[in-house]
Amino acid sequence: MQDDFVANLRLLCGYYPSIAEVCRRLHINRSQFNRYLSGRYRPRHAALQRICALFGVEEHELYLPQAEFRTLVQVGRDVRAAAFEPPAEWPSALLARGQEGMARYLGCYFEYYRSMSRPGQVIRTLVCLETREQGTVYQRTERMQVRPGTRPCHNRYHGLAFRLADRIFLVDYETLNGNEVTQTILFPSFQSQVHRLTGLKLGVADNSERMPSCVRVVYERLDEKMSVRRALEKCGLLSPDAPELDAELHDRLRNDIDPGEQHFRARH
Template sequence: MHQDFASNLRLLCSYYKSIAEVCRRLDINRPQFNRYLSGRYKPSAHTLLRFCDFFGVEEHEILMPHEQFERLIKVRPRPVVVNESAHQESEHLARLQRAGISSLEKYLGYYFEYYESMAYPGRILRTLICIERQDDRVYYQRTERLREHPGDNVFHGVYQGIVNYLTDRIFMLDYETLTGNEMTQTILFPSFKNRVSRLSGLKLGVSGSGERMPCCTRVVYEYLGRTVDKQRALSLCGLYEQNSAEIDSSIKAAISNTMDENDRHFRALYI
C-alpha cells in the first residue's frame, strides 16, 4: 500500500478543477490514474517523473509522509493552474501563428506608421513599429511619441501585440502596456513585391481623448529596415500638421479618410 503517495497526489490534484482535467493534461488513462489515487499501486519511475514535472515537485517530496508533504506545500507558492479555456485559447493562437509564420519573415523589421490621429483630429500621427520573431511567434511593438504643443512634455505610449498572416492579409492586435486601457487592431495588405516598401490598411481603436470614441482610420506602414537608429527614429515620431512638408504627399493621400458617394462601407486603400 502507498497511502502517503496517494494522499499527496490527491492534494496536488485539488489545485485543479477536476481529476479529469489532470488526466487530460497528463495524457493518462483515468482508470490507471485512479489506481494511484487509491494507494494500491505506485507508478513506474518514468510515470513518477512525469507526475513530478507536471506538479512541480521533487520525487523525494511526493513520497514524503502526507503530513510532512502537506506542510511543505502550504508554505510554497500555489501552483499556477492554467484553466481549460485559457489552454484552448493558447492552442487557437498557436494554430493561427503556425498557419502563416513563414509568410511573415520578409516583414520583420522597423516601420514608420502613419494615420490620422484619433485623439487629435486633423493632425497626422507618425509612430515607430518593430516586428520581430521570437521562437515560433511573431510579435510587434508600437511606440508613440506625443507632444501636443512645442514646449510640452513628451509622452510615450507603448503598445505590444501579435502578428498573424492569414490568406493574403496581415492581422495585428495589440494593447497599451503603460495604462492597460486600450487595444487596437490593424489589418494590412501584404506586399506582392520582393522588397517591402509600404503597406496599407485599416486601424480600429479608441481615441485617447476623454470621450474614448471607437474610431477607424486608414493607415500606412513605411518600411525602414531590419535595424535602425531607434533614438533617431523615435525623434521623428509625433504629431504633424496636414500641410507639413515632413510627411510625403503620397502618404497623406493614402491615409485620407474620404469615402466615395457610392461606398457603403469604409474601405482600405491598396497602394
C-alpha cells in the first residue's frame, strides 16, 4: 500500500538541489531524515513543524492522497512562479499610482465577516500583504471545519492591492479550485498605527447555492510576534458570541440597512 506521506515528502524534496540541502535547512540529521523518506519513522511534532515551515504546507496536507497533494503543490508553485504577474489589461500607470501610500499597510491581518455559506456565523481568515516588483500582492487563506472531528478544508486566494483616491481596493482569485474572484474595498487609516480597517466585501457563497453576496468586513492587524502558523490555527468559523469578537467588531460586522438608505453601504 502506498504511503502518501512518504511520497509527498519526496515530492517536496525534489524541488531542492539535494537531500543534503533540505537537511541543512531543516537542521535535521541526514540519516534521521532518510528514515522519514523510507517510511520507517514519522517526524515528531517539532521536526514536522520545521518541515511544514520550510515547504510552505500544513501538517494535514502531507497526508493527502499523492495526486491531490501534487495538484495543490503545483498550483502553489505556479502562482509563485508567475509572481502575481498582472494581466496585460491592467494599465501600468494604474498599477504604479495604486502603490502610493501602501507601504504602511504591509503585514498580516485577521479578516472578519459574516459567513456567506454558514448563516449566523462569523468567519476569520488570514490575509498577508507584501510588496513585489509588480506592486502590493497578498494571499488570503480560509480555513473551515465542515464537521466536528474532521480535518479543516482550505481555500487560498491570491491578489493585488491598490490605494486609489483614499480607498484601498483588493482583488483576488481562488487558486486551489479556480471557482471565485472576490473584491474588497476598505477605508484607509489616518491614525499613526494601523489597527483595524473596515469596508465591504463582494464574493460568492462557498456552497452549492453559490449566491453572490456582499458583507461588511473588518481587517485587524496582527501582532508582529504572532507567527503565521499560529494565526492560521486561529482561523475558521466563530459563533457570534465568541469571546474574540468584542463589541466594536460586532458593531462593524452588522449587515443591516438604516431607514432611508437606498444602497448597502460601508460604515467607517
